[in-house]
Amino acid sequence: MIHAVLYTKPKCVQCKMTRKRMESLGFPYVDNYYGDYNEDNSIDITSTDERKRNWSIKKVEKLKEKYQIQQLPFIKIVDDDNNILDSWTGFLPGKITEWSKKLESR
Structure with missing residues (x-):
């Protein structure tokens, strides 16, 4: 099934709006790390969790x-x-x- 993969960051208005728009349209997306629902794709380089920060x-x-990206959210359709x-x-x-x-x- 074609779906979106979202990479976001905490407190990002555009990230929240992207997710909200996809949800309102019923657009299938994942925002977790390769199907591990305990690990999201939220990029947080200031995290106090060393593992999350390093990732x-x-x-x-x-x-x-x-992908030469300069901002988040980053959306891939796959x-x-x-x-x-x-x-x-x-x-x-x-x-x-x-x-x-x-x-x-x-």
């Missing part, structure tokens, strides 16, 4: 290198084989609506 720092480096169909940063309600319509037509 966040590495994730920021990886996302910058691989298929069942984890092929990336689209990606973007920031709150883009038009992109969310566009992909929601594509999913509805399937």
Whole structure:
């Protein structure tokens, strides 16, 4: 099933708006770490949890290198084989609506 993978950060208005828009459209998304529902994709480089902070720092480096992103949220639209169909940063309600319509037509 085509779905979105969200990378967010705490206290991020655009991140919250993205999630809220997806939920209002029934858009399938995951925001956890490879299906581990105890670990979310929230990037928090100031976390007091050393493990979370270290993961966040590495994730920021990886996302910058691989996707050249400069802001969060970062959204990837992927298929069942984890092929990336689209990606973007920031709150883009038009992109969310566009992909929601594509999913509805399937």
